[in-house]
Amino acid sequence: GAGVSQSPSNKVTEKGKDVELRCDPISGHTALYWYRQSLGQGLEFLIYFQGNSAPDKSGLPSDRFSAERTGGSVSTLTIQRTQQEDSAVYLCASSLSGKAETQYFGPGTRLLVL
Amino acid sequence: QKEVEQDPGPLSVPEGAIVSLNCTYSNSAFQYFMWYRQYSRKGPELLMYTYSSGNKEDGRFTAQVDKSSKYISLFIRDSQPSDSATYLCAMRAMDSNYQLIWGAGTKLIIKP
Numbered sequence: 001g002a003g004v005s006q007s008p009s010n011k012v013t014e015k016g017k018d019v020e021l022r023c024d025p026i027s028g029h030t031a032l033y034w035y036r037q038s039l040g041q042g043l044e045f046l047i048y049f050q051g052n053s054a055p056d057k058s059g060l061p062s063d064r065f066s067a068e069r070t071g072g073s074v075s076t077l078t079i080q081r082t083q084q085e086d087s088a089v090y091l092c093a094s095s096l097s098g099k100a101e102t103q104y105f106g107p108g109t110r111l112l113v114l
Numbered sequence: 115q116k117e118v119e120q121d122p123g124p125l126s127v128p129e130g131a132i133v134s135l136n137c138t139y140s141n142s143a144f145q146y147f148m149w150y151r152q153y154s155r156k157g158p159e160l161l162m163y164t165y166s167s168g169n170k171e172d173g174r175f176t177a178q179v180d181k182s183s184k185y186i187s188l189f190i191r192d193s194q195p196s197d198s199a200t201y202l203c204a205m206r207a208m209d210s211n212y213q214l215i216w217g218a219g220t221k222l223i224i225k226p
Contacts, residue, residue, distance in 0.1 A: 033212065056213070103214070107155075
């Protein structure tokens with residue numbers, strides 16, 4: 001079956017612009033996670049969805065970051081007024097409910113803010 | 115001090131060698147221990163996970179957890195150039211149904 005997909009794979013934007021990143025989880029996976037990975041760093045947790053609800057948004061770095069999930073499937077991560085420090089790889093993962101130890105990752109979106 | 119410490123490497127070994135990758139942690143509540151492999155410009159891929167203490171083997175890979183020392187290891191036997199990647203450890207406490215704590219990853223290079 002299809003894995004987790006993310007789009008776009010690469011995004012170059014100018015400082016101050018808004019960007020929208022998309023994640024398509026594995027069918028049937030009700031849990032969805034967004035992470036940020038900077039060069040040479042581990043994964044920084046951003047947000048977790050169970051179905052369409054996000055019980056924990058504490059990892060979002062600032063109020064410029066928001067995320068939503070519709071239909072218990074596709075999720076979008078939006079960054080408003082991008083800053084250079086937002087440049088990173090944004091990874092999405094999904095899992096069965098309560099199975100955070102078996103997360104399946106997408107290939108990531110590489111964001112570069114000029 | 116980070117909750118999970120992992121040497122970033124790079125660790126360079128000749129093909130065929132046994133590789134040992136390690137993580138230490140400080141939170142005694144961690145019960146699930148995961149190893150992910152990440153190739154360049156790809157997302158992490160789950161290799162294996164262990165619940166509580168003990169060993170788990172899958173082909174050339176063995177995961178080991180020593181909760182008394184708060185130390186986990188991943189051993190790779192008969193290492194191949196295709197094993198060259200970054201290896202990330204991650205951990206989860208029983209009372210957290212979604213939050214994984216990640217190591218920074220160790221870059222492994224297998225020389226032909």
